[in-house]
Amino acid sequence: xxxxxQSGYGKAISDRLDRTFAALANPTRRAILxxxxxxxxxxxxxxxxxxxxxxxxSRHLKVLERAGLISSGSDAQxxxxxxxxxxxxxxxxxLERYREYWEASFxxxxxxxxxxxxxxxxxxxAAAKKR
Amino acid sequence: MFFPDTFKVxxxxxxxxxxxxxxxxxxxxxxxxxxxxxxxxxxLLGPPGWTMPLCEIDLRVGGAYRxxxxxxxxxSHMAIGGVFREVIPLERLVATEKFDDAGYPGEALxxxxxxxxxxxxxxxxxxxxxxxxxxxxxxxxGMEYGMAAGYDRLxxxxxxxxxxxx
Numbered sequence: 001x002x003x004x005x006q007s008g009y010g011k012a013i014s015d016r017l018d019r020t021f022a023a024l025a026n027p028t029r030r031a032i033l034x035x036x037x038x039x040x041x042x043x044x045x046x047x048x049x050x051x052x053x054x055x056x057x058s059r060h061l062k063v064l065e066r067a068g069l070i071s072s073g074s075d076a077q078x079x080x081x082x083x084x085x086x087x088x089x090x091x092x093x094x095l096e097r098y099r100e101y102w103e104a105s106f107x108x109x110x111x112x113x114x115x116x117x118x119x120x121x122x123x124x125x126a127a128a129k130k131r
Numbered sequence: 132m133f134f135p136d137t138f139k140v141x142x143x144x145x146x147x148x149x150x151x152x153x154x155x156x157x158x159x160x161x162x163x164x165x166x167x168x169x170x171x172x173x174x175l176l177g178p179p180g181w182t183m184p185l186c187e188i189d190l191r192v193g194g195a196y197r198x199x200x201x202x203x204x205x206x207s208h209m210a211i212g213g214v215f216r217e218v219i220p221l222e223r224l225v226a227t228e229k230f231d232d233a234g235y236p237g238e239a240l241x242x243x244x245x246x247x248x249x250x251x252x253x254x255x256x257x258x259x260x261x262x263x264x265x266x267x268x269x270x271x272x273g274m275e276y277g278m279a280a281g282y283d284r285l286x287x288x289x290x291x292x293x294x295x296x297x
Contacts, residue, residue: 108174113156
């Protein structure tokens, strides 16, 4: 229901998030990221579980690389890919802010509702006394 | 009793965001808290440091609502409004939503459903955007705001947390 309007602030963050979310909007790429969560993996190892050709996997890897989500590891020969934490952390932080906003609002609503319940009870008691 | 643990944010489809929460109150009170301006203004305050100087709700099909928030720090405003498409008292509200200064195209459609079980009311808000891009832009702008305000807010929140835990 409520999200804040876009300000000029954080254009760079915004552009980076665009790339992050575009890269994440594909199930194969998400599966590749999940695979990399356990450590560095080479391209041929990555291709195996997806029944995909290496060039097809390489195309996905390029998108992930451009988004900064992965990078090439230290082994020059195998060029294993590894996960980069920062863009994902930013995407998570953004979701966390959304949660925080609602949590704070709902905590206030909890308080308001207990007050309304107490007021109702008071009126009921007063009405009962009159009878 | 409060149920903060029942709070969930999810994305049921590419174009939607869904927020769910249980409240320890019968739904006539929860419904009032969502639809009576004098009550809405008590809790839907916007981020820390913001107030809600205007809250108008014409609760009938075709009726309009409008909320305006103001930053006490720099005086900037943000506003949102729309029209009710469905009003089933105590049960269900459907309304369009559009920010005055939205960074995404089109209107979103909010559906709010209240279900009461043994005095506890589960409230589900589903926001349907016109496209996935609109949804993601809306959510992202929320984060940018959050990051800008983050440090100020942290300073005010930390003493509260520490106080609560000691």
